[in-house]
Amino acid sequence: MRISDKKSTKETLEQLKKSQSTLNAIVSVYDDPQQESENGPLAGVHVVLKDNINTKGHLTTASSRILENYVPVYDATITKKLKDAGAVIVAKSSMDELGMGGTNKNALTGAVHNPYDLNRISGGSSGGSAVVVASGIVPLAIGTDTGDSVRKPAAYNGVVGVKPTYGRISRYGIIPYASSLDHVGYFTTNVQDAALALEVLAGRDDHDMTSSFKEVGKYSQLLNGDLHGKTIALFKTVNDEIQDETIKKAFDELVEKLKDAGANIVEREMPIQYMELIAPVYRTIANAEATANHSNLDGIRFGRRVDGDSVEDVMTRSRTEGFSSYVRARFVIGSYSLFEENQDRLFRKAQKIRRLIVDAYAKMFDGVDGVLSIAAPTVAPEIDESSDVRFGPSSFAEEHMQLANFSGYPSITLPLGLENGLPFGVLLTCKPFEEQMMFDLALGIEEQTGLDGMVKEG
Helix, strand or coil, rough: CCCCCCCHHHHHHHHHHHHEEEEEEEEEEECCCCCCCCCCCCCCCCCEEECCCCCCCCCCCCCCCCCCCCCCCCCCHHHHHHHHHCEEEEEEEEHHHHHHCCCCCCCCCCCCECCCEEEEEECCHHHHHHHHHCCCCCCCEEECCCCCCCCHHHHHHHEEECCCCCCCCCCCCCCCCCCCCEEEEEECHHHHHHHHHHHHEEECCCCCCCCCCCCCCCCCCCCCCCCCCCCCEHHHHHHCCCCCCHHHHHHHHCCCCCHCCCCEEECCCHHHHHHHHHHHHHHHHHHHHHHHHHCCCCCCCCCCCCCCCCCHHHHHHHHHHHCHHHHHHHHHHHHHHHCCCCCCCCHHHHHHHHHHHHHHHHHHCCCCEEEEECCCCCCCEHHHHHCHHHHHHHHHHHCCHHHHHHHHCCCEEEEEEEECCCCEEEEECCCCCCHHHHHHHCCCCCCCCCCCCCCCCC
16 A cells, blocks of 8 residues: 555554454554644555554553553654644554564564464564554554664565664654664655655654754655666675575575666675674663663653552562563663673673774765665564564574664665565665665665565455
8 A cells, every 4th residue: 555545544444453353463543533634745644653652642552561551641743743744643553562572572462463474473663563554554654663673574574664864753752762772763665655754754853852953855756766876785794694595586686687777786794793793782782771761660750550568669569560571681681781880891882882883884885875685584483483583692684784773874674575475675774864865776676676565455
């Protein structure tokens, strides 16, 4: 489904509710959604928001028990921007609890199912948003991306997933995970819609001091998929790690098509020792920042309260019952990194290594317009067999998308093909605030794959 494809709100709501028995992608539905503007660029477009995005007067749980009764008193900046653009917000989507995970299995409402195979994961943490676009229910859904939480679900579900430059979209009113890594992202079925969505969502917001003053481009109006003279670097270090022969063959065939379309193809590499440090550096920084960000969820100042005999007892009971064991374990790790005696050897060391990794990553972009790699090394794993790779040993073929969170570079996942009926994708990353170049290259790639507008209906 495309943004230009309109259907009645009643039909969309019926599809959302009907899909719950199979996909389980929704936390709550707007029974009477309102359109506040009839003239905007998204007039009448039905949109689903990830459930960590504040919506005034409507439940916002971040898929966590501790927030199961939280109803915000204000809209997030992007919620307001969408309404001002004429969008109709129809539902809030499931996510990994507080954004912590890559499977969408630990949501309070249970696992989200992949529409291409209900026994497989959607990916996370923005899995619910990916699924409602992939199944053709809505043309646009909002997510957040801290490590790859938009772009990997996009690969697993055969849709377009965008994470723009850090600061390009305001995060005001969004329940955070890790502040130095968090980005607002979103899903569409094609590049044209992705470019239009960023025009609506982007821009400076004085409520978010990390948001950029840079002018928002007319991305969709200037879109040009001509690849002649464009230089695209292949991320050899990542691509060499991929073992799936079907995915590798599809990627190689795409590269040949890009050459035929006029693109200059080169290769770039990063030191293996830096690649192997991506996961531990990410875990250290993300868990520490999450621990600090969610210290207010204690049953006293904020969140679901469980009665106790003392303030300390209330806090302990509230957090024990309010968080899953998986999230509690992350908080333990984050707290350990932030202990005064540990900060230099853990948290600050991770920050220094992050800078070295980003410096090495930046060199890959010298003289090129974008860097291209295979998005995920496999199709979506089965629910019963999948585990969150960020909580145990993992390969950098799984974790490489975190480089764009470390650096803040804009990045987009596009469908590349199907293996036994299951989608897989390709990842394109560009220099900071070069979203126009990213969309132009992405359109050129999309024209070669022919997979724009792909959905799984049924």
